Amino acid sequence: MSDEPGFLMMPGAPTPVAPFSHAVRVGPWLFVTGQMPTDPHDDAAPLPDGIEAQTRRVVENLKLVLAGAGYELRHAVQARVYLVEFKRDYAAMNATYQSFFPADRRPARTCVGVTGLARAALVEIDLIAYQD
Structure with missing residues (x-):
């Protein structure tokens, strides 16, 4: 792997809601942009109802981005x-x-309250992953 940043857009992952890459790879590190609870197959679909459904959709979207770069949730070191x-x-x-x-394999994590998120989502999660 190169130490030059690789700016990655993953086919099949949700369309970004702003001008950013899905992830940036630098050496063995992968910095995954915060994912929203959006449907990766339909940008216009309503967001899931409730925090549980939105959290599941966000993590599934994170998995899509990770997989596109050859990583898995087990590689997450920070959320x-x-x-x-x-x-x-x-x-x-x-x-x-x-x-x-x-x-026995939970990433380090920060959780904060915010005043609002894109598309009126209830939750957003970003990750840093490492794969040697």
Whole structure:
């Protein structure tokens, strides 16, 4: 792998809602742009209802981006979670989020409350992954 950044757009991943790459690879590191709970097959589809369904869709979208670069969730070393309704949704988001990671392989994580997200989403998650 080169140490020159590779700016990646993944076929089959959701269309970005702003001007950015799905991910940037630098050596063994992959920096994955925050994913929204959008349908990767239909940009105009309504977002799923509720924090659990939105969290599942976000993680599935992250998996699409990771797979496009040859990575998997097991390569995630850091996650950042953004919640619009932090107090209301934190516990339910956690329950859904943790179902994707084995207890002995959870990435380091930050979770913050925000005042709003694109498309009025309830959750957005970005990742940093590492694969040697």
